[in-house]
Structures are given as C-alpha cells and as structure tokens.
Amino acid sequence: MSTQENTLSVFALGGLHEIGKNMYAIEYGNDIIIIDCGNKFPDESLLGVDLIIPDIAYLEENKDKVKALIVTHGHEDHIGGIPFLLKKLNVPVYATRFTLGLIELKLKEHKILRESELVEINPHSTLEFEKINVSFFKVNHSIPDCLGIVFHTPEGNIVHTGDFKFDLTPEHNEHSDIHRMSDIGKEGVLLLLSESTNAERPGLTPSEQMVGDHVEAACRKAKRKVVFSTFASNISRVQQIVNAAHKTNRKLALLGRSMLNVVGVAMERDYLDVPDGMLIDQTEIDDFPPEQVAILCTGSQGEQMAALSRLSTGNFRGVNILPGDTVIFAAGPIPGNERNITSIVDNFFGLGAKVIYGSGSTSGMHVSGHGYQEDLKLMLTLMKPKYFIPIHGELRMLHHHRMLAESVGVEEGNTFIMNNGDVLDIEQSIARQTRRIPTGNTYVEGGVGGSVGDFVLQDRKQLSEDGMLIIVLTMNKTEGKLLSDPETISRGLVDRAYDFTDFRKDVNRLTKKTVNELQEANRTSRNVMKKELKKAIQQYVFRQTKKKPMIVPIVIEI
Amino acid sequence: MSTQENTLSVFALGGLHEIGKNMYAIEYGNDIIIIDCGNKFPDESLLGVDLIIPDIAYLEENKDKVKALIVTHGHEDHIGGIPFLLKKLNVPVYATRFTLGLIELKLKEHKILRESELVEINPHSTLEFEKINVSFFKVNHSIPDCLGIVFHTPEGNIVHTGDFKFDLTPEHNEHSDIHRMSDIGKEGVLLLLSESTNAERPGLTPSEQMVGDHVEAACRKAKRKVVFSTFASNISRVQQIVNAAHKTNRKLALLGRSMLNVVGVAMERDYLDVPDGMLIDQTEIDDFPPEQVAILCTGSQGEQMAALSRLSTGNFRGVNILPGDTVIFAAGPIPGNERNITSIVDNFFGLGAKVIYGSGSTSGMHVSGHGYQEDLKLMLTLMKPKYFIPIHGELRMLHHHRMLAESVGVEEGNTFIMNNGDVLDIEQSIARQTRRIPTGNTYVEGGVGGSVGDFVLQDRKQLSEDGMLIIVLTMNKTEGKLLSDPETISRGLVDRAYDFTDFRKDVNRLTKKTVNELQEANRTSRNVMKKELKKAIQQYVFRQTKKKPMIVPIVIEI
Incomplete structure (x- = not known):
C-alpha cells in the first residue's frame, strides 16, 4: 500500500471530521513530511480517557521516509501529540520561536527535551528534502508566530494554510503576509489545504482590537478587582488585558500553572510587553486596594481543576472573590464546554460578583481566531488552487467550505471531502482519491503504557x-x-x-x-x-x- | 417544621437553580396547593439514570393538607413527574383541555389513568379551597392552552406566571390575556413568581409568525422532499409546517411515536387543523414524487433513538434521505444537546442532504417560547408585585431577573433568590426567608423500584x-x-x-x-x-x- 515513485500523496492522520488532533502528511518518493501533531480532549462517552492522539502506525511502518515534522503554531490541537510521536519516531521538529517555546515546555514535562531535535524557522526560511522543498508565509491567528506552508514538489505546489484569519489591525504586528500569499497564488497552486473551523459563520472575523476596547472599558467601570480568564496561549488577548490593567492603574496577578508557564515563554521571547513592576504574586493581592488589582487566570472553558473554577467555589487558597468584584470570560466557549462554564458563572453570581460571559458577539470580550466565510473566501481567492481539501473541521464545516470554494471559482468535483486515512494521489496533475492508509484514535490515560483499547x-x-x-x-x-x-x-x-x-x-x-x-x-x-x-x-x-x-x-x- | 396557622408559605420542590422538574407549592392553614410536577433529564454525570423528579417527602408527610395539583401547561418539565406523584399521593389534578390530553397519555403509559382524578379547567375557571381561592389568566408559550395562576389568600394575592412570552401575532388565537393581567395588577399583587429562562437575553421574543414565513420559503425552494424536526408539543410550529406543506402541495408524513401521539391529541381536541387527505403513512412516502412530500418527525435534540437520528444514519426502515433532500431543524438546541445535534447534522451532510440548523436567530426556523428581558419586564410592570421570586431558571438567570425587576420598580431587598426547599413565609404582609423543608432529586431508572441512591x-x-x-x-x-x-x-x-x-x-x-x-x-x-x-x-x-x-x-x- 505504499505510494508509487512518482505519485504525490496527501493524507490526514487526524483533523478531518473533527476539531482536534491535527496531523497531515505529504508523501513523495522517499519523503514523508508531517504537518502538526495535535491532541484532542475526549467527550463524556470515552470514560476515563485523558487524551486522544492520532494513531501513527503508518508512519512507524515507513519510519525511514519520515523526514520532518513541521508545526504551524503552538495550540494543543497542533502540538499536543508531539511528545508521544517523538517517543516512537526520531524526527526533527521545525517550528517558529514562540511555537518552539511551547513545544519545549511539553517535552520537558515528558522528560525528552534533551534528545529531541528542534529547529527554529521563520516565515522566510526554506527547507530542502529529497524532492520536496518547503517555504512559508505568515498568517494571523489567536496565538503568536503562526505559519502557512508551501510544498514545492515536482507535481506542483501544495499550500497548507495552518489556522488563520485576516485581522488587519492585529496586536503586536502579527500581520498576515497578504503580498506573499498573492505571489504564491500567482506562481500557481496545485492543491490547497485550508482550515474550516468557522466555515459555517457568515461575514469576516472581527479584529482583536474590538476586544481591547471592551476590556479597557470593563476595567474602568469596575469598582473593585477584575478577574479575566482566557487561554494562556492567546498572547494578543493577554497583551490587551495587560494594557488595560496598566492604563487603569491596576497591578496584575497571574493564576494557574499554564498561565505562568506560557506568559513566561512569551515575555522571555519578546512576544509580550509587561511594564516593570506591574506583575504581582498571588500572595500580594490583598496588599493592594481591590480597585488597583486585576487577575488573569486559566480555566475559561470551565475546567474543574483550573484556577477560575476554584475561585468560583472559594477553593483557591489566599484569593477570594467578594461582592462587587467583576469576573470576565475573555474567551468563547468551545462547543461541549457550555455546561461546565455556566455552572462556574452561577457560582460567581452566588458570591455576589458581576459576571461578563457568553459568546464574544454578545459580551464583546472575545473574537475568534479562525476566519469566517469571507476570510476563507479571501484565502481561496488569493491561492486560486486547482484542487482543494478542506481540513480542520467536522463534516458539515468541510461541506460548507466546499461550497465556499465553489463560489469563488474552484471547479465542481475538484474539492475532496476526505476522512482521516483517505489518500489523495496526484499524478501528472490529476488527483484521485481511491485508497486509504490505516489510522484511528489512540487513547491516552494516566500511566497505562500510553493507551487503552x-x-x-x-x-x-x-x-x-x-x-x-x-x-x-x-x-x-x-x-x-x-x-x-x-x-x-x-x-x-x-x-x-x-x-x-x-x-x-x-x-x-x-x-x-x-x-x-x-x-x-x-x-x-x-x-x-x-x-x-x-x-x-x-x-x-x-x-x-x-x-x-x-x-x-x-x-x-x- | 410545619407552618403556623396564619402564615402564608411559598416554596419550590424543583425548578430553582435548574431548568427542569418544576414544582412549586403554596401553603396556608390546612391547604397545600401544588403547581406543576415536572421531570428533568440527567446530564452525563448521572450515569445510567433515566429521569430526575422532585423529592416529595414533605408532601407525603403532609398528605392530608395537599388539596390540588394545578398544572400550568403540558411540557415535560411541568408534567413529567405526575405519574410518580399520583402513585404516592391521591390528589386531584387541574389542567386545561390540551394539557389534560398530554397528562392522560402519561397516566395511560403508567397504567394509572383510571384511578386518577382529572379536572378540566379553563382561563375563566375559579377554584375554592379552605382559605385559598384560585383564578387563572391565559398566557402564550410554545404549547397550546397555557395558564398563569392567581392565588387569592387572606394575606394577599400571589401570582404564578407559568411559562410565557408575549406574542402579539400568535398562531391559533393563543393570545396572552393582557387585559386580565392588567386587572390583576390593579387589584394588587403581594408576591409574583415569574419564569426566568431567557432573563439573560435582551429584547423581546420574536413572534412565531416569523418562523412561518421561513418554513414556507424553505418548502418552496426545496426541489425534493423536506424533513422537519421539532418538539411534538409545539403545536403552533406543527401548524405552520402543516400550512406550509399544504400551500406547496406536499403530503405530510409523521414519524416518531410522540409526534403521532401528541398530534393525535391536538387534532382530536381541535388545537390543530390539518386538511383532509393531507396526512400519509410513512409506508406511502415513496408513492409520491419527492417534491410532493414533507416529513415531520421527533428528535430535534439529537436523541439517539428518535426518528431524526435514525434517518440520519439510514436506520429508519422504509424512509431514506437522498441527495438533494432538505432537512430542517425547526427547534433550537437545548443547552447540553449541541454535540448530539451536530453529529446528526454531519450525518445528513454525508448523505448529500441540504441541512438548515443552528439557533433560531441564524436559521429563522425557531423562536423561543420563553420571554426575553422585555417580555419579563412587561409582566413585572403589569403585575407591580410587592415581593418577587424569580423561578424556573439557573442561578445566573434568577439574578438577571432580579436586576430586571429592580429596573422596573420592585424594591431592592424584596426579591428573593431562593433554592429548592427554601421557604418564604409571609405574615401580615411581611415576607421572610428563614427556614427550609427537605427536598432533593429522586433518580428514576429502568424498573428499579423507581429510584437509585x-x-x-x-x-x-x-x-x-x-x-x-x-x-x-x-x-x-x-x-x-x-x-x-x-x-x-x-x-x-x-x-x-x-x-x-x-x-x-x-x-x-x-x-x-x-x-x-x-x-x-x-x-x-x-x-x-x-x-x-x-x-x-x-x-x-x-x-x-x-x-x-x-x-x-x-x-x-x-
């Protein structure tokens, strides 16, 4: 079932018909290049399972061909599987400076940082493998330092967008490189793989700037301390919270291990500017009048052990939420987490706090990092691909994305709605999807040798x-x-x-x-x-x- | 812990800090009047449990005082616990004609219809108990024949709104009786209990009429058969689907036991007009060209055994969804059901169907039956209560409702955010919340004597x-x-x-x-x-x- 010498093959080991565990691969001749290696969190039906990662049996069988893992950005659904992959395959990992910082945290936890080969790249890097060359372009998303990838192959160019939206007024100069994208499109794109998360949502994603205005207004209005919760990796959001707290004369305390870790990486590597003397330890919160304090913590998705949940039940040692405090969810609910989130909201109401929550479009405290329909159409228009695989989405999102592609000129029949394991083979510029490689879910839990069946x-x-x-x-x-x-x-x-x-x-x-x-x-x-x-x-x-x-x-x- | 002779007591056995298992009670002297007796469906944490009903230990202890169960309307969260209650307490049930029809279906299933005492009432009925008299007013909601209740007591009048919204252009003459409400308010309301489901949502609930227009347009546009899914009890919605199918020259097939049962009750009792010869059996669907067929089925919440789910996986014997068919979710997702629903949406996309889904505000195929903030403010304004208990909602909704009440003139401190089992005692027009009665959840499953611990x-x-x-x-x-x-x-x-x-x-x-x-x-x-x-x-x-x-x-x- 291996590919022919002159066939260009593309497949996913994760990320299709699901949001999570993204892992895509390009194979040509003796090269297999992997793109991303994420994890996914189980729903309630997977009793006792902690984590789901892609089944990599095919890569283990073709060990010698696997030349590189290229990582588009540092979100869990793109890097969470890396330690498990590296324990089985010795492959160099290519990623940008910030992404590498987050990968290193993970490898340290798994105690395999020292033996791993990590290579820092930037949007101007190029990589050469046996018959595939690789270049990059900068995209904007809800985490710093994100890449799209171009694979230059004898059959033609393949573009993988990574996760993206077009934010024309981003924080911290995180601009999408539209000019480079335009050049790539002009050069010709045989096949585009583009993410589909928000393919159901009409319009253009709002700019991160909108959130900044709301965050500042909330800090001004609050008469006592303000608690923000967001994803630690959303450094643009963190920056806006830092800015707002600073402008309204508040000290900032960080709660939660991943918040401390990730903000640490971001500050060290200059992705985040925090004025000197502004950060305080959680033990110092009560040293300041409440109107001079802001708190930034993890747990916006209602995770039971995270800081926010513990604050809401009065179980965070040394930090109490009191009547008149303000609690702000500066992140949207990921589908499936609504019930956990609302039970935390209820708890805060019970403590007498003012709570700002809900979807970003109602609260103003969140915008999505994934492009809406007009963003997706802009990418398709810039790239003008002959063939198209919508990736990174559940089935209905892939279908919506197909319809969007057809609306901007991709020929009917040239979009492939694939499953994990389905292979698209391209020979002499003709694409066919006829075969599959083995794939599936690997369930990880506790310490049970990595997996359960x-x-x-x-x-x-x-x-x-x-x-x-x-x-x-x-x-x-x-x-x-x-x-x-x-x-x-x-x-x-x-x-x-x-x-x-x-x-x-x-x-x-x-x-x-x-x-x-x-x-x-x-x-x-x-x-x-x-x-x-x-x-x-x-x-x-x-x-x-x-x-x-x-x-x-x-x-x-x- | 029983009440004093001249104390008017109000409490909930279910419905506070939750959506579901509504059960409220008014106690004065030798009378206890119960309002509603609903059930609730368990979340995933209650493994193996089929149903949750209120713990009625207090009522069993005070058996002789319990004079009546008055039912505001026929939704599961208001009637689902009745068979379990009647097996333990022999109490007459008062409800309107349509509500009684649904209660009878339930009692038949539990084989206790014959020994139950059911009394039909209408908005103009009055009931007299030892020291409490009861009258009613008509409200509009997403099921026919809904009531609000006025309890005339020596201490003053208590109003319970039932579930409601103000729809000025409802189907089938289901108008709210605003004039009667205005009279009640003028007469004076000591205490209002009003439902809080949509207390978080700004604005006024859209009219059911909006859905009608969208349903008809979708039927016209569809080139093959159209499948609608909604709650069987939403007879206004069913009527609009009947009307649209009729106007676009389609026969209508009903799938799913509860759809057949409830539509049967509605037609029998004249709450639904279906043109002669329009209904067809599911076995006749293939006798008609697909553009002349509409299907109406249960399962809009993603229930795995319901008709819609089985259609989506090709497991509904004799009925197939084919490419070009249209599937329409004519009901909003109840929080917690999103994942099950989207997996069905994905399945239909996989079958090549066109799928219209999502919240009513995006799809146009659903409006809520529960009043938004302006509806709630209108009720509070009409009733002008001295005291207020927001009911029927999770904690954050109760708090939002409190703020709405204060915004239209209820005095601060006169709103009581209560828990199930908390008792509000009123003596000489002064309300105090100091004591509790025992209450809790009773878990029902399979045949295990009714409950598990x-x-x-x-x-x-x-x-x-x-x-x-x-x-x-x-x-x-x-x-x-x-x-x-x-x-x-x-x-x-x-x-x-x-x-x-x-x-x-x-x-x-x-x-x-x-x-x-x-x-x-x-x-x-x-x-x-x-x-x-x-x-x-x-x-x-x-x-x-x-x-x-x-x-x-x-x-x-x-």
Missing part, C-alpha cells in the same frame, strides 16, 4: 450505566460439587441497603438451580458453567430491574 | 473511569490459610490482552504477601483482611497505572 472502554460504558454483579462459586475440583453457598456482590446496580437481601437470595437460588441442572446434564466445565450462569442471571436481573449489569461469574475449583 | 451513582462513577479489580481468596475457615491461589479479575481497567498476565502475577504475589503478614500478626478476620488487601493493592495499582479502580476483595471461607 476499545474493549476496556466498552466495559467501562456497561459498568457506568448498569453496574455489575459478581457471583463466586467454590467447587470441588473432582466432583464438580458446590463447596459452599454462592457469594453474590453487586456494585452500581441497586441500592446496597434496600431490598438487596431478597434480590441476593433469589440470585443464589437461581445459581444453585443452574449448577444442579448442569451437573445432571454432565456439563460442568468452567466455561460452560460461566456461560450458562451468565445467561440465567442476566435474564433474571433484567426482568427485575430492567438493567443489564456486567455479570461476572467466578468459579473457584479446589 | 447516591451510593450507586458514586460506584458507577468510579467504575466508569477506572474500572474494577476483583480478588477472590479461598480460605480455610478454621486455620485462616489460603486453599488455592488468589483469583484476579479486572474489567475496564487495562487491556485484557496486553501485559495483564504480569500485572495479575504481581497482584497475586502482593495478595499472598499481605495475607501472610496478617496471619503472622494474627489479624485474620474477614473485614481486616479485606481492608488491608484493598489498601495494599490500591497503592500498587496506582503506582503502576495511575488509575484508582474499585478494588473488590472477596474472601470465601470453607
């Missing part, structure tokens, strides 16, 4: 809804006779107190009856016994409780 | 995240010696295949070691043994896997 998750699902019922039989090994009464134990099924005695008696009676019948029929092997017991008890329990607990018969032979 | 849910949570580890020891009863090797079984913890053998060996070794140590120390009682084993194994497993499975040591003595 589907069986474990199925078990957990059954246990979680209907609990379990254990029946222990002790039998004479030679005669197959019961040595004592069966032992019945249930967890998560019915209340331990109420009427479990009768229930247990019934199960024991049924167990003995089943064992007797099997003995009379001379069917006393452990496996037969377990299977028949399971069946009989399952039926009884379902009739009684309408539940289907996991039945675990244990036969001890002595 | 917190222990069971805690067990399920642990099982769901970290699985379990069972260790069976068979011991000699007299000497306390092991009769065979320990048996170790795990589910939902680590992959059964990979490296479980070593893991099991280690656990067995540790078990034997622990047992030996205990024997040497002469500590061989079953309980000590179980406790010590649990501790030792828990530590080992956590070191190895970073997981905390439920450890179940079972000691069999022979």
Whole structure:
C-alpha cells in the first residue's frame, strides 16, 4: 500500500471530521513530511480517557521516509501529540520561536527535551528534502508566530494554510503576509489545504482590537478587582488585558500553572510587553486596594481543576472573590464546554460578583481566531488552487467550505471531502482519491503504557450505566460439587441497603438451580458453567430491574 | 417544621437553580396547593439514570393538607413527574383541555389513568379551597392552552406566571390575556413568581409568525422532499409546517411515536387543523414524487433513538434521505444537546442532504417560547408585585431577573433568590426567608423500584473511569490459610490482552504477601483482611497505572 515513485500523496492522520488532533502528511518518493501533531480532549462517552492522539502506525511502518515534522503554531490541537510521536519516531521538529517555546515546555514535562531535535524557522526560511522543498508565509491567528506552508514538489505546489484569519489591525504586528500569499497564488497552486473551523459563520472575523476596547472599558467601570480568564496561549488577548490593567492603574496577578508557564515563554521571547513592576504574586493581592488589582487566570472553558473554577467555589487558597468584584470570560466557549462554564458563572453570581460571559458577539470580550466565510473566501481567492481539501473541521464545516470554494471559482468535483486515512494521489496533475492508509484514535490515560483499547472502554460504558454483579462459586475440583453457598456482590446496580437481601437470595437460588441442572446434564466445565450462569442471571436481573449489569461469574475449583 | 396557622408559605420542590422538574407549592392553614410536577433529564454525570423528579417527602408527610395539583401547561418539565406523584399521593389534578390530553397519555403509559382524578379547567375557571381561592389568566408559550395562576389568600394575592412570552401575532388565537393581567395588577399583587429562562437575553421574543414565513420559503425552494424536526408539543410550529406543506402541495408524513401521539391529541381536541387527505403513512412516502412530500418527525435534540437520528444514519426502515433532500431543524438546541445535534447534522451532510440548523436567530426556523428581558419586564410592570421570586431558571438567570425587576420598580431587598426547599413565609404582609423543608432529586431508572441512591451513582462513577479489580481468596475457615491461589479479575481497567498476565502475577504475589503478614500478626478476620488487601493493592495499582479502580476483595471461607 505504499505510494508509487512518482505519485504525490496527501493524507490526514487526524483533523478531518473533527476539531482536534491535527496531523497531515505529504508523501513523495522517499519523503514523508508531517504537518502538526495535535491532541484532542475526549467527550463524556470515552470514560476515563485523558487524551486522544492520532494513531501513527503508518508512519512507524515507513519510519525511514519520515523526514520532518513541521508545526504551524503552538495550540494543543497542533502540538499536543508531539511528545508521544517523538517517543516512537526520531524526527526533527521545525517550528517558529514562540511555537518552539511551547513545544519545549511539553517535552520537558515528558522528560525528552534533551534528545529531541528542534529547529527554529521563520516565515522566510526554506527547507530542502529529497524532492520536496518547503517555504512559508505568515498568517494571523489567536496565538503568536503562526505559519502557512508551501510544498514545492515536482507535481506542483501544495499550500497548507495552518489556522488563520485576516485581522488587519492585529496586536503586536502579527500581520498576515497578504503580498506573499498573492505571489504564491500567482506562481500557481496545485492543491490547497485550508482550515474550516468557522466555515459555517457568515461575514469576516472581527479584529482583536474590538476586544481591547471592551476590556479597557470593563476595567474602568469596575469598582473593585477584575478577574479575566482566557487561554494562556492567546498572547494578543493577554497583551490587551495587560494594557488595560496598566492604563487603569491596576497591578496584575497571574493564576494557574499554564498561565505562568506560557506568559513566561512569551515575555522571555519578546512576544509580550509587561511594564516593570506591574506583575504581582498571588500572595500580594490583598496588599493592594481591590480597585488597583486585576487577575488573569486559566480555566475559561470551565475546567474543574483550573484556577477560575476554584475561585468560583472559594477553593483557591489566599484569593477570594467578594461582592462587587467583576469576573470576565475573555474567551468563547468551545462547543461541549457550555455546561461546565455556566455552572462556574452561577457560582460567581452566588458570591455576589458581576459576571461578563457568553459568546464574544454578545459580551464583546472575545473574537475568534479562525476566519469566517469571507476570510476563507479571501484565502481561496488569493491561492486560486486547482484542487482543494478542506481540513480542520467536522463534516458539515468541510461541506460548507466546499461550497465556499465553489463560489469563488474552484471547479465542481475538484474539492475532496476526505476522512482521516483517505489518500489523495496526484499524478501528472490529476488527483484521485481511491485508497486509504490505516489510522484511528489512540487513547491516552494516566500511566497505562500510553493507551487503552476499545474493549476496556466498552466495559467501562456497561459498568457506568448498569453496574455489575459478581457471583463466586467454590467447587470441588473432582466432583464438580458446590463447596459452599454462592457469594453474590453487586456494585452500581441497586441500592446496597434496600431490598438487596431478597434480590441476593433469589440470585443464589437461581445459581444453585443452574449448577444442579448442569451437573445432571454432565456439563460442568468452567466455561460452560460461566456461560450458562451468565445467561440465567442476566435474564433474571433484567426482568427485575430492567438493567443489564456486567455479570461476572467466578468459579473457584479446589 | 410545619407552618403556623396564619402564615402564608411559598416554596419550590424543583425548578430553582435548574431548568427542569418544576414544582412549586403554596401553603396556608390546612391547604397545600401544588403547581406543576415536572421531570428533568440527567446530564452525563448521572450515569445510567433515566429521569430526575422532585423529592416529595414533605408532601407525603403532609398528605392530608395537599388539596390540588394545578398544572400550568403540558411540557415535560411541568408534567413529567405526575405519574410518580399520583402513585404516592391521591390528589386531584387541574389542567386545561390540551394539557389534560398530554397528562392522560402519561397516566395511560403508567397504567394509572383510571384511578386518577382529572379536572378540566379553563382561563375563566375559579377554584375554592379552605382559605385559598384560585383564578387563572391565559398566557402564550410554545404549547397550546397555557395558564398563569392567581392565588387569592387572606394575606394577599400571589401570582404564578407559568411559562410565557408575549406574542402579539400568535398562531391559533393563543393570545396572552393582557387585559386580565392588567386587572390583576390593579387589584394588587403581594408576591409574583415569574419564569426566568431567557432573563439573560435582551429584547423581546420574536413572534412565531416569523418562523412561518421561513418554513414556507424553505418548502418552496426545496426541489425534493423536506424533513422537519421539532418538539411534538409545539403545536403552533406543527401548524405552520402543516400550512406550509399544504400551500406547496406536499403530503405530510409523521414519524416518531410522540409526534403521532401528541398530534393525535391536538387534532382530536381541535388545537390543530390539518386538511383532509393531507396526512400519509410513512409506508406511502415513496408513492409520491419527492417534491410532493414533507416529513415531520421527533428528535430535534439529537436523541439517539428518535426518528431524526435514525434517518440520519439510514436506520429508519422504509424512509431514506437522498441527495438533494432538505432537512430542517425547526427547534433550537437545548443547552447540553449541541454535540448530539451536530453529529446528526454531519450525518445528513454525508448523505448529500441540504441541512438548515443552528439557533433560531441564524436559521429563522425557531423562536423561543420563553420571554426575553422585555417580555419579563412587561409582566413585572403589569403585575407591580410587592415581593418577587424569580423561578424556573439557573442561578445566573434568577439574578438577571432580579436586576430586571429592580429596573422596573420592585424594591431592592424584596426579591428573593431562593433554592429548592427554601421557604418564604409571609405574615401580615411581611415576607421572610428563614427556614427550609427537605427536598432533593429522586433518580428514576429502568424498573428499579423507581429510584437509585447516591451510593450507586458514586460506584458507577468510579467504575466508569477506572474500572474494577476483583480478588477472590479461598480460605480455610478454621486455620485462616489460603486453599488455592488468589483469583484476579479486572474489567475496564487495562487491556485484557496486553501485559495483564504480569500485572495479575504481581497482584497475586502482593495478595499472598499481605495475607501472610496478617496471619503472622494474627489479624485474620474477614473485614481486616479485606481492608488491608484493598489498601495494599490500591497503592500498587496506582503506582503502576495511575488509575484508582474499585478494588473488590472477596474472601470465601470453607
């Protein structure tokens, strides 16, 4: 299933039909170049799972071909899988200065920073591999130092946009390089891969500047301390909060490990300007009058262990939210997090705080980092690609993006709505999508050797809804006779107190009856016994409780 | 803790700090009048629970005082708990004709229709109890035949709004009776209880008429069949879909049990006009050209077993969605359901359908049935209450509603933000909130005698995240010696295949070691043994896997 010598192949190991775990690859001859290696957070159905990363079996099989991992920017859904990748593949990582800072934090945590090969690039860098050359262009997004990538191949140029929007008045000179994009388009683009996150939203993304005005107004209006929460990596947002706090004569305290880490990287590497003496430690908050304090913390998505959530329940040692304080969510809710966020909002209301929350369009405290429909159309117009793969989105977003592409001139039939693992092969400028490589989700949790499988998750699902019922039989090994009464134990099924005695008696009676019948029929092997017991008890329990607990018969032979 | 003879008491058994399971009560002398008895659907944290209803212990203790259940309207969060209540308390139920129709469906399902006492009322009815008289006023909401209630008590009048908005151009003459409300306000309102669902949203709720125009336009534009999904009980919405389908010359097929049931009730009782010969059976859909067919089905909230979800995965027998069909979500997403809904949207895109979805304000296919801020202010202005309890909402909504009340003249300090179980006592026109009655959630599932407790849910949570580890020891009863090797079984913890053998060996070794140590120390009682084993194994497993499975040591003595 490997590619032909002169075929240019493009595929995703993550990022299609989903928001998260972005990982794309370009393969030609002896080169495989990877773009990004992100993670994704599980939804509630993946019980106990901490993290999802792409399955990289295909790359492990083609180890020698993998020449580089190029990272477009430092968000978790683009870098979160890197430590797991590097533990399996020794590949150099190319990224810009700020992105590298965040990758280094991760590698340090996993204790593999020293052996990793990290190469700093900038928008003017070029890279050369066997038959693929690579150049870059600067894009604007909600984190500093973002790249789009151009792959110059014998078949033609492939452009990967990274995550982007067009903000004409960004913070900190984070301008999109529209002139370079225009040149790339003029040179000719065979295939464009462009992100689709906001393909459903009409219009043009508002500028980050809008948020700055609202943040400052809120600081002025607040009569006591102001708490902001946003993503630590959104340095433009952090800069605006710093500016507003400074202008309104407030000290700033940072709460939350990732806020301290990321702001540290940003200050060290000159992506953030903080006036001298403005930052204070959390222990110093009470040394200043409340109207001279601002707090910036993590947890805008309602994460239970993060600073904001702990502040809302009065569980952040040494820092209290009091009546008249203002709490501002300076980040939009990521779909799926709404309930956790609103429960924190409720808590703050309960403490008497003023709370500014909701989507950016209602609160004014957030703008998206992902381009809306007009941004996406502008990118498509600049690039004028022959072929198009919408990436970085759920299925409906990919379809919306396809329609946008067709509206600005991409020929019908030239857009490929692909799945992770689908391969687009290009030969003599003709693209065909006919084959797949193996791919999927790798579930990471705690310390379990890195991953758990589907069986474990199925078990957990059954246990979680209907609990379990254990029946222990002790039998004479030679005669197959019961040595004592069966032992019945249930967890998560019915209340331990109420009427479990009768229930247990019934199960024991049924167990003995089943064992007797099997003995009379001379069917006393452990496996037969377990299977028949399971069946009989399952039926009884379902009739009684309408539940289907996991039945675990244990036969001890002595 | 019962009330004084001349105290008027008001409390909620459900509906405060939550959207769902509404149940409020007025108590004076020997009368307790209940308002509504709803249910709520559990979020993902309540593993395996099907339904939540209010804990009615207080009412059971005061059985003889409970004179009536008055139901404001027929939504699940106002009637879903009635069968469970009637099984415990024999109390007459007062409701309007359409509401009674829906309650009857429920009581039939629970097989208690015959013994229940149902009394039909209308907005002009009056009821008399020992010292409380009751009258009503018509309100507009997203279901027919809704009531607000006035309680005339010796202390003064209490008004409960039910769920409402002010729609000046409603379907089917479902006008709010503003003139009657104005008279009630002029007569004087001691205490208002008003719903808070949309207290966060500025402006006035748009009229249902807006949806009608969009529905018709979509039917005209569609070149093949159109599938609408909405709440069955939103008869105004159903009427508009019927009208649009009729005008565009389409037959209409209904899919989903509750759609068939509720539309049946509505047609029977003249709340819905469907032209003769327009309804077709689902088996007849293919007898008509696709441009002459519309389908109306349940499942707009992404419910997995409902018609819409099954259509989206090609699992609805006999009905197929084909490229060019149009699917329209004619209902807004209830917070928490977004993910399930978008995955259905994705499926329909995958089938090649055109999909119209999203919030009503973007799609035009939905307006809320709950009043926005200006609606709420209008109600407060009409009623001019002395005291105010915002009800039917999460905490932040109650606080927003308080601010709205203060903005239209309710005195600061006269609004009570209460919890379920908090009691507002009014004596000689002075309101005080000082005491509580017992209350809480009752979890209903499958057939388990009606309810499960917190222990069971805690067990399920642990099982769901970290699985379990069972260790069976068979011991000699007299000497306390092991009769065979320990048996170790795990589910939902680590992959059964990979490296479980070593893991099991280690656990067995540790078990034997622990047992030996205990024997040497002469500590061989079953309980000590179980406790010590649990501790030792828990530590080992956590070191190895970073997981905390439920450890179940079972000691069999022979």
